[in-house]
Amino acid sequence: MSNEQSENRGDWPEQLAVRVARCYYELGMRQQEIAALLGIGRARVIRLLAEARENGIVTIHINSPLLENVELAEQLTERFNLLSAEVCLSHTADEIQLAEQIAISANQYVVRLIKNGMTIGLGWGVTLKELVRRMDRVNTTGVSVVSLLGSLTQRSSIDRFEASTALASKLGAECFYLPAPIVCDSQSSRELLVDQHLFKQIYNRALAADLAVVSIGGLNSATIRQAGLVDEDEYSSANQAGAVGNFLGLYIDKNADVIDHPINQRIVSVSGDDFLRIPRRVMVSAGESKVEAIFAVLQKGLLTDVVTDQATAQALLKLKK
Amino acid sequence: MSNEQSENRGDWPEQLAVRVARCYYELGMRQQEIAALLGIGRARVIRLLAEARENGIVTIHINSPLLENVELAEQLTERFNLLSAEVCLSHTADEIQLAEQIAISANQYVVRLIKNGMTIGLGWGVTLKELVRRMDRVNTTGVSVVSLLGSLTQRSSIDRFEASTALASKLGAECFYLPAPIVCDSQSSRELLVDQHLFKQIYNRALAADLAVVSIGGLNSATIRQAGLVDEDEYSSANQAGAVGNFLGLYIDKNADVIDHPINQRIVSVSGDDFLRIPRRVMVSAGESKVEAIFAVLQKGLLTDVVTDQATAQALLKLKK
DNA sequence: CAAGGTGCCAGACATTTGTTTCATTGACGC
DNA sequence: GCGTCAATGAAACAAATGTCTGGCACCTTG
Numbered sequence: 001m002s003n004e005q006s007e008n009r010g011d012w013p014e015q016l017a018v019r020v021a022r023c024y025y026e027l028g029m030r031q032q033e034i035a036a037l038l039g040i041g042r043a044r045v046i047r048l049l050a051e052a053r054e055n056g057i058v059t060i061h062i063n064s065p066l067l068e069n070v071e072l073a074e075q076l077t078e079r080f081n082l083l084s085a086e087v088c089l090s091h092t093a094d095e096i097q098l099a100e101q102i103a104i105s106a107n108q109y110v111v112r113l114i115k116n117g118m119t120i121g122l123g124w125g126v127t128l129k130e131l132v133r134r135m136d137r138v139n140t141t142g143v144s145v146v147s148l149l150g151s152l153t154q155r156s157s158i159d160r161f162e163a164s165t166a167l168a169s170k171l172g173a174e175c176f177y178l179p180a181p182i183v184c185d186s187q188s189s190r191e192l193l194v195d196q197h198l199f200k201q202i203y204n205r206a207l208a209a210d211l212a213v214v215s216i217g218g219l220n221s222a223t224i225r226q227a228g229l230v231d232e233d234e235y236s237s238a239n240q241a242g243a244v245g246n247f248l249g250l251y252i253d254k255n256a257d258v259i260d261h262p263i264n265q266r267i268v269s270v271s272g273d274d275f276l277r278i279p280r281r282v283m284v285s286a287g288e289s290k291v292e293a294i295f296a297v298l299q300k301g302l303l304t305d306v307v308t309d310q311a312t313a314q315a316l317l318k319l320k321k
Numbered sequence: 322m323s324n325e326q327s328e329n330r331g332d333w334p335e336q337l338a339v340r341v342a343r344c345y346y347e348l349g350m351r352q353q354e355i356a357a358l359l360g361i362g363r364a365r366v367i368r369l370l371a372e373a374r375e376n377g378i379v380t381i382h383i384n385s386p387l388l389e390n391v392e393l394a395e396q397l398t399e400r401f402n403l404l405s406a407e408v409c410l411s412h413t414a415d416e417i418q419l420a421e422q423i424a425i426s427a428n429q430y431v432v433r434l435i436k437n438g439m440t441i442g443l444g445w446g447v448t449l450k451e452l453v454r455r456m457d458r459v460n461t462t463g464v465s466v467v468s469l470l471g472s473l474t475q476r477s478s479i480d481r482f483e484a485s486t487a488l489a490s491k492l493g494a495e496c497f498y499l500p501a502p503i504v505c506d507s508q509s510s511r512e513l514l515v516d517q518h519l520f521k522q523i524y525n526r527a528l529a530a531d532l533a534v535v536s537i538g539g540l541n542s543a544t545i546r547q548a549g550l551v552d553e554d555e556y557s558s559a560n561q562a563g564a565v566g567n568f569l570g571l572y573i574d575k576n577a578d579v580i581d582h583p584i585n586q587r588i589v590s591v592s593g594d595d596f597l598r599i600p601r602r603v604m605v606s607a608g609e610s611k612v613e614a615i616f617a618v619l620q621k622g623l624l625t626d627v628v629t630d631q632a633t634a635q636a637l638l639k640l641k642k
Numbered sequence: 643c644a645a646g647g648t649g650c651c652a653g654a655c656a657t658t659t660g661t662t663t664c665a666t667t668g669a670c671g672c
Numbered sequence: 673g674c675g676t677c678a679a680t681g682a683a684a685c686a687a688a689t690g691t692c693t694g695g696c697a698c699c700t701t702g
Contacts, residue, residue: 014385015387015388017385018383018385018386018387019387019410021383022383022387022409022410023410023412025381025383026383026409026410026422026425026426027410027411027412027413027422029412052383056384057383057384057385058381058382058383058384059381059382059384060346060379060380060381060382061379061380061381061382061457062339062342062343062346062347062373062378062379063377063378063379063380063457063458064335064338064339064378064458065339066336066339066340066343067336088343088347089340089343089344089347089348090348091344091348091350092348101347101348104347105347136382136384137384137385
């Protein structure tokens with residue numbers, strides 16, 4: 001039977017995980033059996049299974065929608081004049097867990113929108129990172145991914161928030177980064193960087209995106225400050241200047257207008273009218289603290305699609321009145 | 322819009338299952354919590370989860386292929402001149418379990434082939450039934466499903482083997498049946514039925530299918546006889562006449578030629594050259610007892626795609642030599 | 643070559659999940 | 673009304689899964 005296959009095909013960790021996953025989910029074997037079959041410890045089987053789910057090697061889909069959420073989605077679509085919306089169940093107020101949960105729903109939603117030959121503009125943040133991490137691997141051709149914001153420069157931030165690279169790898173796509181930090185030292189250095197030929201080239205590529213997937217930063221969300229890009233002083237002064245959240249790197253007020261504050265002069269991102277040139281603009285976001293900002297952005301018509309959770313959807317619909 | 326909010330939205334059993342599934346798989350809640358939240362017993366939560374997996378409300382995908390199986394698939398593709406093939410892991414020799422396992426792999430394979438506006442011709446048997454039962458629900462438009470064989474007439478057989486109806490419901494598609502039993506009483510009654518206007522109409526529809534999904538019946542497979550369509554005498558005499566299996570209802574010999582036997586005169590199905598007019602012909606089958614028949618059919622070039630398991634794939638490749 | 647680290651297995655343990663049994667409920671048919 | 677039957681929850685139990693510890697082998701690094 002299974003003769004000792006040669007050896008060195010592909011990277012082992014992943015192949016092992018795949019094998020374990022197939023034995024477990026497709027063949028319905030017990031972890032103990034699998035461990036015995038593959039000659040490894042049961043603990044490892046458990047780790048590999050967890051890892052496989054984390055990585056999106058294994059994905060679980062629920063094909064039937066929950067009626068009440070379909071209704072909420074329809075209401076959102078109508079009230080904010082969207083192309084479509086998706087509402088998922090939520091159970092926790094913890095923003096990190098929430099991000100994971102929305103990510104799962106958004107996965108299917110986004111995967112359906114991806115077509116061959118497409119350029120995808122991508123934002124930033126834990127939610128998107130999570131989304132991309134658990135996303136199905138899809139075989140595409142001619143797809144490219146462009147970051148809509150400048151780059152993060154700290155390794156730790158990149159690991160937590162940078163999603164483009166991971167998305168590109170899931171899709172087997174090319175990936176482009178705006179060659180400038182997301183927050184520049186000063187307005188003048190921003191202008192210098194933005195004026196570079198290479199920068200413009202990539203910026204134009206971003207403008208030509210067919211699909212944008214973005215998130216929104218609530219103001220007191222940890223994300224922005226965790227990234228260490230904005231210090232406390234700036235944060236609180238932006239706050240006082242009427243900021244309700246952060247959209248594509250820029251601090252916005254309750255009308256979704258970019259507030260007049262020095263920090264916004266230093267941000268590198270595709271925003272404003274340029275952003276609107278992307279025909280399909282999907283927001284993936286939820287959470288108590290982001291409702292106001294999400295509402296503002298929706299109200300202003302910046303988006304064509306929304307993926308959020310029950311609680312946020314209900315809050316948004318209430319605000320509308 | 323939101324008209325019947327209050328109570329009667331959708332059928333409850335399914336909605337409950339969906340809700341439980343989402344809580345469990347997306348939100349990662351414990352069964353105990355879910356039971357408490359929804360005010361039902363934990364036992365029911367378990368039953369609903371099982372049911373959801375059975376029905377394909379919940380589907381689990383493994384997105385990364387197993388390298389050794391990719392190799393086997395490539396070998397199959399090349400040796401039998403196929404468009405593509407898929408090989409899944411197998412762990413059991415039990416044909417029923419095997420059917421379940423292949424069905425899981427075939428699901429993804431077949432779903433990828435389905436396009437809007439397509440007509441799908443479908444065969445018969447436990448494997449296909451299983452395939453369809455666990456298949457993802459896909460939203461399609463303009464798809465129709467046509468049975469490639471005459472109809473089953475006993476309720477119990479229908480429940481076990483008839484796949485077209487279920488497929489159509491998963492796809493939201495139209496479904497057409499050949500208006501004749503799969504096995505007629507006599508050759509003459511077959512001719513009479515086949516000559517009906519309505520029959521020809523649907524037969525032509527079947528001929529115009531873009532995709533056929535079929536299985537193969539091993540000779541001593543329980544399926545054929547379970548259906549109670551062929552009695553023991555006929556079975557053993559067909560056996561003696563050199564039958565190695567059953568393809569689209571017809572008994573075939575080791576060259577995949579339809580054997581000269583009275584039973585074959587009474588079968589209603591789309592076969593022979595007519596079958597070859599369907600451009601994409603996928604076989605989903607595996608099992609020790611079917612190897613010879615599968616080999617014959619492949620050798621004769623009746624198929625363009627195969628989904629099978631490791632053991633069968635290896636056996637097929639050995640035979641080729 | 644040794645210190646420190648990592649990854650793994652083995653096995654003990656806690657938790658979760660699955661199964662069985664039994665009593666209750668409520669719908670249905672007569 | 674009144675039995676019958678299926679569906680369900682409760683509780684007890686069995687099995688599986690997940691977590692943790694210690695120890696060993698193997699690496700890296702100085």
